[in-house]
């Protein structure tokens with residue numbers, strides 16, 4: 001049987017987690033599809049991306065919604081913009097069909113994880129998709145997965161079984 005697409009699986013998880021009026025951080029807006037999903041669930045969303053192009057694209061994708069604030073900065077600095085939220089979603093790697101050198105890195109990702117943990121209440125959640133096929137992706141995934149296992153209660157994991165360097169999605173809850 002063919003595996004389910006990882007983005008669809010993550011949206012199934014988010015569908016069960018997000019309550020109307022929750023405050024959610026999308027740490028990597030990209031084209032805005034995860035942001036849109038959170039908005040459609042009635043959440044207030046704060047979205048980050050280092051690329052101006054991604055911010056503009058997300059604004060376009062989510063133009064029907066106004067409970068959205070977009071920030072053209074690294075998620076490593078998220079605590080400068082927000083101090084409390086219910087959940088955070090990271091879709092790591094690079095923006096498809098764009099400059100592949102603008103990419104999340106292990107260092108800034110772990111910095112963002114540390115900041116996010118401070119801002120989450122008990123039972124708050126962190127949902128992360130790791131991509132391992134590009135340069136630096138395997139290191140980011142190894143360090144990020146270890147960090148999540150050390151700091152959160154992991155309730156879901158998904159990957160494509162039997163596929164070399166397949167992406168991995170993980171959902172963790174603050175203990």
Ligand SMILES: C[S@@+](CC[C@H](N)C(=O)[O-])C[C@H]1O[C@@H](n2cnc3c(N)ncnc32)[C@H](O)[C@@H]1O
Pocket residue numbers: 027028029030031032033034035048049050051054073074075076091092093094095096102103104105108
């Ligand atoms: C895989 S894409 C995200 C896809 C997106 N969630 C969507 O639904 O379309 C990864 C994004 O992370 C962004 N990015 C890379 N480093 C970042 C950082 N330090 N802080 C915030 N965003 C970053 C990239 O510019 C890219 O748009």
